[in-house]
Amino acid sequence: xxxxxxxxxxxxxxxxxxxxxxxxxxxxxxxxxxxxxxxxxxxxxxxxxxxxxxxxxxxxxxxxxxxxxxxxxxxxxxxxxxxxxxxxxxxxxxxxxxxxxxxxxxxxxxxxxxxxxxxxxxxxxxxxxxxxxxxxxxxxxxxxxxxxxxxxxxxxxxxxxxxxxxxxxxxxxxxxxxxxxxxxxxxxxxxxxxxxxxxxxxxxxxxxxxxxxxxxxxxxxxxxxxxxxxxxxxxxxxxxxxxxxxxxxxxxxxxxxxxxxxxxxxxxxxxxxxxxxxxxxxxxxxxxxx
Numbered sequence: 001x002x003x004x005x006x007x008x009x010x011x012x013x014x015x016x017x018x019x020x021x022x023x024x025x026x027x028x029x030x031x032x033x034x035x036x037x038x039x040x041x042x043x044x045x046x047x048x049x050x051x052x053x054x055x056x057x058x059x060x061x062x063x064x065x066x067x068x069x070x071x072x073x074x075x076x077x078x079x080x081x082x083x084x085x086x087x088x089x090x091x092x093x094x095x096x097x098x099x100x101x102x103x104x105x106x107x108x109x110x111x112x113x114x115x116x117x118x119x120x121x122x123x124x125x126x127x128x129x130x131x132x133x134x135x136x137x138x139x140x141x142x143x144x145x146x147x148x149x150x151x152x153x154x155x156x157x158x159x160x161x162x163x164x165x166x167x168x169x170x171x172x173x174x175x176x177x178x179x180x181x182x183x184x185x186x187x188x189x190x191x192x193x194x195x196x197x198x199x200x201x202x203x204x205x206x207x208x209x210x211x212x213x214x215x216x217x218x219x220x221x222x223x224x225x226x227x228x229x230x231x232x233x234x235x236x237x238x239x240x241x242x243x244x245x246x247x248x249x250x251x252x253x254x255x256x257x258x259x260x261x262x263x264x265x266x267x268x269x270x271x272x273x274x275x276x277x278x279x280x281x282x283x284x285x286x287x288x289x290x
Contacts, residue, residue, distance in 0.1 A: 004021065004032065004048070004176060005017055005048060005173070005176075008048055008049070008050050008173065009050050012051075012173065012174060012177055012190065013190055013193040013194060013261070013264075013265070014264055014265075015260050015261065015264050017177055018177065021176055021177065021179065022177075022178070022179035022253060022256075023179060024179060024180070025179055025180045025250040025252070025253050026175075026180045026181045026247070026248055026249070026250055027247040027248055028181050028248055030176075031048070031172035031173075031175045031176040032048075032172075032176070034144075034146075034172060035047060035048065035168075035169065035172055038146065038147065038168065041147055042147070044146075044147065044149065044168070045167060045168045045169040046169075047169055048169055048170075048172055048173040048176070049167050049169030049170045049173065050170065050173070051166075051167075051170045051191075051194045052167065052170075053194065053195070054164040056138075056162050056164070057138060057140065057162070057164050057195065058195055058196070060089070060113075060137060060138055060162075061089065061113075061192065061195050061196075061197050062195060062196045062197065063196065063197070063198050064087075064088040064089050064197055064198055065087045065088045065089075065197075065198050065199040065201070066087055066088065066089045066090075066091060066113075066192065066197055066199065066200050066201065067083075067084045067085075067087035067089070067090045067091065067108070067201045067203065068091045068093075068188070068189060068192070068200055068201065068202050068203070068205075069084055069090060069091065069092050069093070069107060069108065069203055069204050070092075070093045070185045070202075070203070070204035070205040070206075071092075071093065071094075071095070071204055071217045071218050071221040071222075072204040072205065072206045072209075072216065072217070072218070072275070073215050073216070073217060073218045073219075073222075074204075074206060074275055075106050075107055075203065075204050075218070075273075076106055076218060077106065078106055078274075079105050079106060080106060080107070080108070080203065080273070081103075081104050081105045081106050081107055081108040081109065082105075082108070083108075084107065084108030084110075084203065085108040085109055085110050087199075087201065089112045089113055089137070090108060090110040090111055090112050090113070091111075091112070091113040091114070091115055091188070091192070092111045092113075092114060092115070093115045093116070093184060093185045093188060094115070094116050094117060094122060094184055094185075095111065095114065095116075095132075095221065096122065096125035096126045096128065096129060096132065096133075096224055096228075097129050097132055097220065097224065098111065098129075098132050098135070099111065100220055103218065103219075103220065107204070107218070111132075111135075111136065112136065112137045112138070113136065113137060113138045113139070113140065114133070114136050114138075114139045114140070115140050115141075115142055115184060115185070115188035115191075116139065116140075116141060116184070117141065117142075117143035117184040118141045118143070118145070118152045118155065118156075119143075121228045121229055121230055122228075123151075123152075123155055124228055125224060125227075125228045126155075126159075130159065133159045133161070134159055134160060134161060136159075136161050137161070137162070138161065138162050138163065138164070139156060139159065139161060139162075139163045139164075140163070140164045140165075140166070140188065140191060141156070141163070141164070141165045141166060142166045142171070142184060142187040142188040142190070142191045143166075143171065143184050143187060144168045144171050144172065144181075145165060145168060146168065149165070149168070152165055153165060166187070166191055171187060174187060174190060177257070178253050178254060178256075178257040179250075179253035179256075179257075180248075180249060180250040180253040180254060181248050181249050181250075182249065182254055183207075183249050183251075183254060185205050186205075186254055186257075186258070189202065189205075189261070190261075193261075193265060193269060193270070197269055198269075199269060199270075199271055200269050200270055200271070201271045201272075201273070202270070202271070202272050202273060202276055203272075203273035203275075203276075204273070205273075205275075205276060206275060206276075206279075207251045207254055207255050207258070208246075208251055210251075210255065210279055211251040211252055211255065213238070213239075214238055215236070215237055215238060216239065222237060225239075258280065259280060259282075259283045262280050262283045262284060262287065263283050263286060263287060266283070266284055266287045267287060267288075272284075
């Protein structure tokens with residue numbers, strides 16, 4: 001059988017590739033077909049690639065303890081803000097505004113690195129508050145840019161802070177191995193685990209409440225998502241399921257792969273908040289029993 005990863009490292013963030021890729025669960029075409037389409041359209045990446053270290057990002061994160069904060073509402077009332085801000089660097093995902101004082105106690109004040117997919121809606125949101133974007137120490141786009149690569153790069157140049165747009169060829173390698181088009185939050189974690197960091201503490205990440213959904217973002221973030229046409233909502237602030245495009249970003253394959261990430265990285269670089277610890281406890285116990 002011809003391996004799809006021929007010529008590449010047979011691993012991603014030190015996790016060996018599967019002998020057989022999982023079934024593709026996404027309404028988007030297979031990664032190899034998307035790459036072929038990109039190559040036909042112009043001067044774009046047209047093959048799977050291994051990750052290439054960004055030297056500027058490496059200089060910033062090497063040896064650092066990093067809090068990686070996603071916007072789940074489960075952090076409300078847990079008073080984790082002071083702990084989050086105690087880390088050397090604080091990363092937030094797809095955010096477009098400074099943390100409001102009312103959220104400091106639970107989510108922390110700081111944002112040092114922004115992980116953002118930089119699709120049209122996210123760019124529109126950031127353009128409303130460029131001061132927030134320009135306060136960043138670094139901006140990372142860990143999502144496929146496709147034929148919008150130049151638009152994304154031009155926008156990052158416009159902001160004027162150091163940035164890293166992860167190669168589509170590497171992201172499609174991830175998607176092929178996971179079995180779906182991944183969430184920005186997960187690809188951001190997988191980007192940072194390529195670096196010589198001391199600790200990556202994950203909090204506020206729930207895989208949309210372990211694929212059960214409900215209220216998935218905290219208040220200000222949720223309101224911004226609605227205002228920028230990310231989704232509609234019902235009277236209980238539950239997003240319209242179809243608008244979330246889970247047909248593209250299937251959650252179960254990502255949950256399955258995260259178990260692998262925990263097995264290979266937990267207690268080394270990777271540490272987890274209470275929610276993730278509870279939901280991935282079976283794998284954590286395997287790590288402890290190695």
